[in-house]
Amino acid sequence: MEDKDSCNGVCEGCPSQEGCSGAPKPSRKGIKRIVAVGSGKGGVGKSSVSALLAVGLAKRGFSVGVMDADITGPSIPKLFGVDSRPSGNGEGKIIPPKTDRLGISIMSMNLLLDDPKAPVVWRGPLIGGVVQQFWNDVDWNGLDWLVVDLPPGTADAPLTVMQTVALDGMVIVSTPQELSALIVGKQARLAEMMNVPIMGMVENMSHVVCPHCGEELRVFGESHSDQIESNFGISTLARIPISSEIASLGDRGLIEDYDNLSLLNELVDGIV
Template identity: 40%
Template sequence: MPKYGNIKNIVGIISGKGGVGKSTVTGIIATHLRKKGYKVGVLDADITGPSMPRFFGINEKRAQMIPIDDKNNFKFIPVETEMGIKVISMNLLTAEEAQPVIWRGPVVTGVLNQMYTDTVWDELDYLLIDMPPGTGDIALTVMQSFPIDEIVVVSTPQDMVSMIVKKVVIMAEKVGVPIRGVVENMAYIECDGCGTKMRVFSKKSAEEHADYLGLPLICELPINVDLTEALEEGKAESYVAENALYDMMFSSLY
């Protein structure tokens, strides 16, 4: 358990491939849970490519690092969003958002462990961990070293993506981490005039892709330009909170 908090449930959000909207799905789930009244935290575990502060519009803020002894040990005070979601991310700890993190694997995993254990989470019902894509060091560290309850997999409707995501599914099964199901992102575009769902990436249904992965389908999310604009403006949290679509999509999750 972390030194500075009591966390009831830890859920990893993962994909085998970058660019599928994993961080966006993490933000949507966090907002959905907070809207339901839960105490929620988000750990941005993508140390070299963090993006959660952008979703919540807190990228101009910085987390506090408070020394606890004379041996250069710190505790981290996370940044809270407008809705009260506690977020810790490497982009909240560097002097500038664009500053790169050029570290090798062991250093990255060490910092991730410190961000988890030494952040002042207090009482949380859910801690969501936005994991980097793939089956590398960070994913393995989270699955094997953290008391993770389950993971949610994010994919998009293309056979190439499904094949890569399948590797993550097999990895989780091998290390014994339960998988709640798959969210298929960018599944379709809805016609403004008639409401028809136009599947631009694949003629296969979301259910067919979920069957290939061997996972329950949690929901399929549309390509949503309004959400994209809200993300760019740092207003995605309020957009999701005010949009009943996401309550409906994730009603069966938590």
């Protein structure tokens, strides 16, 4: 990152511009609000939360798109049941396919591969280049909301998104374990370094609801969300239970059919 004390305020031609948190953001391309969904580690259900957030926004009547910036581990097309290739508009722009039910625009690396099951074995610069193309070359058509599903961690691809896309904020996804709470701190510090506001945290896999008595069982231990709020000032937007319904809908590409409006409203109310 560029040392602010040595910055002369002239970005054009600066050799440190790419890694500078103070560099000017690009145009918003007519998109009203842009939110990233990130996590400091994999396996916490970040893509599922991105999908549910997009569904909740679309069910509020907003026009919504999802940019799957997890280039080497794309999950968004599977969750939404989208397998159509993007098309061109004749003017050098890519038109992302839309979902059948709610008309959510989807852009993902998996939609560009001849074999969606093939691994993407690329180094950082190539991955960063694709992320930039998803922002610069895709016609997002003046959406109300764009949800950016970040790859886990704090390496090249998340940095590229934060430097390239005019983010309004970030939602951090965690799980109840103390280890995940520690990793949230890394993600929070990265967002702060890149001047990206944190809108809140979603605690995924928070509990299991007993189908017989309705008791909430904390299979991953007690929540550390209060500790996170105390340490980093990050409020909890929603607590998502381990749900066979969410898992089944995602596996079948039917995540748009999720109709727990109470949970969807918790997610959406925290950012709109």
